[in-house]
Amino acid sequence: MEHSLELTRISKAFGKAGVLSEIDLTVEPGEFLSLVGPSGCGKSTLLRIIAGLERQDAGQVRIGGRPVDDLSPRARNIAMVFQNYALYPHMSAAENIALPLMVDRLSLPERLPLIRHLSLRRKRIEAAISSEIGKVAEALQIEPLLARKPGQLSGGQRQRVALARAMVRQPSLFLMDEPLSNLDAQLRVHMRDELTELHRRLGATFIYVTHDQIEAMTMSTRIAMLDGGRLAQIGSPADLYERPASLTVARFIGSPAINILPARVDPQGHVILGTLPTGLAAPEGMAGPVSLGLRPEHIRLHSSCDRAMPMATLRRSEHHGADRLLHLDLAEDRQTGLIVRIPQDETGHFQPGETYGIGFAPEKAHLFNSSGQRLGTRPLPARIGAAA
Amino acid sequence: MKPAHFPMPAGRLLRFAGAHAVLLLGAAFMLLPFLWMLLTAVRAPDEILLGGLNPIPRSFHAVENFSAALQQAPLLRFMVNGVIICGGILIIQLIVAIPAAYALAKLRFPGRGLLFAAVIGGLCIPIQVPALPIYLALAEFGLLDSYFAMMVPFFLSVFAIFLFRQTFRGFPDEILQAARVDGLGEFEILWRIVVPSALPAIAAFSIFSIVAHWNDLYWPMIVIQRMDYAPPPLGMLFFANSETGASYGVLMAGATIITAPLVLVFLLARRRFVQGITMTGIK
Incomplete structure (x- = not known):
């Protein structure tokens, strides 16, 4: 039942405020695509446009190659899981799950009170529906909960019922709008696992909206990051982590966040941090201020006082189980904090108040111009301050 | 409100009593006309204008009054x-x-x-x-x-x-x-x-x-x-x-x-x- 999804030049504005502008996106059948971005970036609006709950101002949505712009949400054959689960409060879990099938298979008169008893085929259809509910409930292990109302279920259980309601229709697309954000941390990790497993088992196309980059990184086959209503980058989790297309993407993906250091390019094209060359060169013809991005795990600290290195003072050290996070202040200006991740078993004495030299491998560094776009870099043969 | 299982401090008791006194007064004010209606409905004609608020009528006239009302x-x-x-x-x-x-x-x-x-x-x-x-x-x-x-x-x-x-x-x-x-x-x-x-x-x-x-x-x-x-x-x-x-x-x-x-x-x-x-x- 997997279907592809294509968005071409989707734009949307609410009043005068532009929410989405010219989004182009293609999702292959069976993909798990996450839409991520800070709140207000338009990701939920985009999901609602795909669902047909919101109408785009311009552009086209195609599901399985077929334009669906004039189709109702129902006719698009999609299922959606909402942040607050959106279960019907006065119906039992079973009735919640049954509703989409009832609407699909029974005519309107057959769903009306009193009149529905006149239908001869209703009983048969309802029996078929209830056996399908049984199967879905078994798959999600919610059989004992079917008779309960949503108010009598815990958050995780409601989440499962909402998933069951989505699954039971065998939709061509699963749309999920931050479905895990109301769960506690432990349950969230568990449900992440379950969702990934569910995706693998169903083989269906998932579009998953989240503001939590960890969810996106761990579950998706690809991530599309939106920023200010534009598509900032689309690619595999590794792409976004290792080659962020902009400063915004670099900052958003990864935890702890990437270190961004102010640097500049001298007239020879060398990237200078403070007063020291970094061993990186910017593209031809580029000069002026740039930002240097360094992932916490790519920084090495050296206690030997080599003056050719940028220096930083250790503020505190955090124990994170397998890793240790070191918070430092860059010596040149105390404004710039620096986070370094080292394995717990790495030898070396890290004392708060001590000063360390900072080194990194130039090929691991990211360079962004003043408008936040990624720049290509080339390592220079002479590596100063970059002992690996 | 559930009755407290321990003695209330005097201040709270006083406020509690005060609030209920006001409520009772209001309730009495609203309910009195209805009480009067009910009393009048069960009294004999001669007693209606004399009886005041005495809840027990001297002669119980309800059956006569109600059947008259229903018949007439x-x-x-x-x-x-x-x-x-x-x-x-x-x-x-x-x-x-x-x-x-x-x-x-x-x-x-x-x-x-x-x-x-x-x-x-x-x-x-x-x-x-x-x-x-x-x-x-x-x-x-x-x-x-x-x-x-x-x-x-x-x-x-x-x-x-x-x-x-x-x-x-x-x-x-x-x-x-x-x-x-x-x-x-x-x-x-x-x-x-x-x-x-x-x-x-x-x-x-x-x-x-x-x-x-x-x-x-x-x-x-x-x-x-x-x-x-x-x-x-x-x-x-x-x-x-x-x-x-x-x-x-x-x-x-x-x-x-x-x-x-x-x-x-x-x-x-x-x-x-x-x-x-x-x-x-x-x-």
Whole structure:
């Protein structure tokens, strides 16, 4: 039942405020695509446009190659899981799950009170529906909960019922709008696992909206990051982590966040941090201020006082189980904090108040111009301050 | 409130007693006329003007008064009329107000703000204002002296629209969107999803509506001449004028019979009623 999804030049504005502008996106059948971005970036609006709950101002949505712009949400054959689960409060879990099938298979008169008893085929259809509910409930292990109302279920259980309601229709697309954000941390990790497993088992196309980059990184086959209503980058989790297309993407993906250091390019094209060359060169013809991005795990600290290195003072050290996070202040200006991740078993004495030299491998560094776009870099043969 | 299992400190006890004294006084003030009605209904004619508030009548005259009331006036007829009128008004009010309130609360369309302002404006207009035009129109079409004439001005209740709109507004949009994705049309969403969760508000409004129209004297008095159509209060008025003159015992027995259904309805729906009013505005 997997279907592809294509968005071409989707734009949307609410009043005068532009929410989405010219989004182009293609999702292959069976993909798990996450839409991520800070709140207000338009990701939920985009999901609602795909669902047909919101109408785009311009552009086209195609599901399985077929334009669906004039189709109702129902006719698009999609299922959606909402942040607050959106279960019907006065119906039992079973009735919640049954509703989409009832609407699909029974005519309107057959769903009306009193009149529905006149239908001869209703009983048969309802029996078929209830056996399908049984199967879905078994798959999600919610059989004992079917008779309960949503108010009598815990958050995780409601989440499962909402998933069951989505699954039971065998939709061509699963749309999920931050479905895990109301769960506690432990349950969230568990449900992440379950969702990934569910995706693998169903083989269906998932579009998953989240503001939590960890969810996106761990579950998706690809991530599309939106920023200010534009598509900032689309690619595999590794792409976004290792080659962020902009400063915004670099900052958003990864935890702890990437270190961004102010640097500049001298007239020879060398990237200078403070007063020291970094061993990186910017593209031809580029000069002026740039930002240097360094992932916490790519920084090495050296206690030997080599003056050719940028220096930083250790503020505190955090124990994170397998890793240790070191918070430092860059010596040149105390404004710039620096986070370094080292394995717990790495030898070396890290004392708060001590000063360390900072080194990194130039090929691991990211360079962004003043408008936040990624720049290509080339390592220079002479590596100063970059002992690996 | 549950009684405390430990002695209350003096200050709290005093405040507790004070608050209840005020409440009791208020309750007494409201209930005294009803008590008087009940007492009068069970007293003998000579005792009515002398007996004061002594709760035990010297001679128990209830049977005579009540049977006289039931025999002399078509009380049952009045009450059937009341049921028809209140029921008819309420059903049409709900059929009109619920979809209107849903549209005002949850659908986006041009002119919504203006329409809602009109609803609020409508709240400020008492029935006395359009009474004359409506009367003239009914007279023109020969519809006076009918159930329809008594019901028509109340079919559209702006109060109901307002109350339901406030209730529906608190209903989560996500659930409506889920219903749309599941394939329900707007009307089906309304009666299958929204209305069931707004039952307390609907019950509260129903009581308001029934009480108001069961007790209404003003409008029936204008459009009804024949006793066959009279609702309870108008019936009592006819009855007081023509038959009983000054026999207050019988009159009060009739009033008791007429008031009883309302009190029963309220007692049965009391919990929902309070829920419905307090829930409005809270999600």
